Each structure stands twice: as C-alpha cells, then as structure tokens.
Amino acid sequence: MGRKRCVGGDGSKMAAGCCGVKKQKLSSSPPSGSAGPGGGGAGSHCGGAAAAGGEPGALPPPGGPRLNGIGGLAGGAAGCALSPPLPPSCGGGPAGLSPPASSLLASPGSGGPGCRKMVVSAEMCCFCFDVLYCHLYGYQPPRSPRFTNDPYPLFVTWKIGRDKRLRGCIGTFSAMNLHSGLREYTLTSALKDSRFPPMTRDELPRLFCSVSLLTNFEDVCDYMDWEVGVHGIRIEFINEKGSKRTATYLPEVAKEQGWDHIQTIDSLLRKGGYKAPITNEFRKTIKLTRYRSEKMTMSYTEYLAHRQHHHFQNGIGHPLPPYNHYS
Secondary structure: OOOOOOOOOOOOOOOOOOOOOOOOOOOOOOOOOOOOOOOOOOOEEOOOOOEEEEEEOOOOOOOOOOOOOOOOOOOOOOOOOOOOOOOOOOOOOOOOOOEEEEHHHOOOOOOOOOOOOOOOOOHHHHHHHHHHHHHOOOOOOOOOOOOOEEEEEEEEEEEEEOOOOOEHHHHHHEEEHHHHHHHHHHHHHHHOOOOEEEEEOHHHHHEEEEEEEEEEEEEOOOOOOOOOOOOOOEEEEEOOOOOEEEEOOOOHHHHHHHOOOHHHHHHHHHOOOOOOOOOOOHOOOEEEEEEEEEEEEHHHHHHHHHHHHHHOOOOOOOOOHHHHHHH
C-alpha cells in the first residue's frame, strides 16, 4: 500500500477480538504452525464495551482477563508477538474468506505443487459440533481429534438461521493448542456469550459453526495500512479518561458490514468505549496491529452428513444425532 510499515511486538500474551457484530448503521493464508503469542486462553466476545475492571456478569476463563470482542480490553494487555510474513495464497481467495465446508471435507486447502495446505479444516468444525452436542445431551466429551494440535490464536463463532444471525462468538489472541482451545471456546461461545442466553438443543439444527485461526500479526505505523476483507485489525488507544483500551474485528467483519477503513476504525473506537468526538488527529494516535485468519464454516446439516460417513473412523464416543428428530 506504499505506507511505512513498523513490524514488531513485545511478545506478551494478549486476549482477543471479534468475529462479528449485530447489524448497525454508520453515517459515515499463513505457514502451517505459525501463530501468535504463546500462552493461555484469555477470552473475548463480540459484545459491547467492557470496563477496565472487567465485564459485569461474565465468567472469566482461566489464563487471563476477559475481553470484550469489539469493545475494550479488561485490563489493557499489550500487543501481540508477530508471526512470519504471509506467503502468497495457493488455489484460493484472500485469507479470512471462508470456503464452503463441503468443498474441503476430504483434503482442506490442497493446492498445486509447492502450495501450503490450509491448517483450518472442516474436521475442526465437526469437532466443535461434537463438543456442543455432547454437552447439551449429557454424553461424555468426544475423544481427542486427529487434526493438528499446534497452538494458534482462535475464535469459535456460532450463527443461526437462514439469515445467519450471530448467536455467539468468543476467542483468544493467546495461542492455544487446538484440541483444548476448540473444546474450551466451543462451549464458552455457545453458553457464556453475555449478549445471548445459553444455547439449547432445539437450536442445534439451525446452527452454523465457524472456526478462525489467527496468524501473521503485524504492527503498522499507519492506521490505514490494512485491507478490508483480508486483514483483521486490533487497535489500542487511550480514551478520554486516560485509560488504555483495545478492540478488534476479525477479517470478515468490515466487509460483511459494508464499511470502509474509517467506518471500521470509528466503530471499534465507539465499541471500545471512546465517547469523545473522533478526529483524524486522534485516529493517528491509534496503535494498530493487523492480522490474517484461516476460516472454515460448516452447517449442522453438513455436520450430520459428515459424521454419518466418518462416525467409526473418527472414534466418536456418542451416538449420532438422529436425523428424524432434526428433520
């Protein structure tokens, strides 16, 4: 984009951002195994701004302060450690765009010679559905899955209905091993997103699950140095009371909302609790970190079909959901 880029980070753990928002009106793919900073799973959801002291009524997951996904950071953690630069994508669109799960069930992310395979896979969405199904029906938790257990910052997003309304979204910027991270944030996003009631069995047939793995964190000097639909952004700023706040959107949010750079930044500032008039001079004081994600989305119907074919190979420790009950 022709702007000066400052790449760096302090290596500290940071809790995370947002995968989506309720509709609002405004006036105005990485190397396998690369990840953000290591450490525990401090949680964050896509809700309103959180006060510096934490989010009323929220149950903080172990490992760090709870964070408001599109609002402020509870506690003001510092920036992300950075991953290696992103290589050119192979056989697909920009990072952060979700391919249909059905097209990637057999060999997700396969490309031509020399192309890197995607790390995210439909099996990860299946595993999230397994975890939620077992919890809601009182079965033993599913066994450890076969996909990689490498550490990544991650988000689990639930949407519901034909219009895919947001139903829950919580994740972490602290890299977690995928097996335990997906188990934790599957249930946290489904049951403890403070904007929604806990999920119920009756909602299962209408659910869509998305898994996002966050990668390639880069601190940039210019708050405009990111691309809508390609980069997620995390901003850090000092509010009018002198407190440090952060807010973040995953890569798809700005594009889904139809926002440009300024609208996205201003939305994050407002959701982060900044109440003063927003000037261009103030925007220039923002510290911005951009990142990318690999995202996979699967519907409950696709989950049922996939589990019907792979039930025994995958060692699922619970009965398959009955088709007739959910038809």
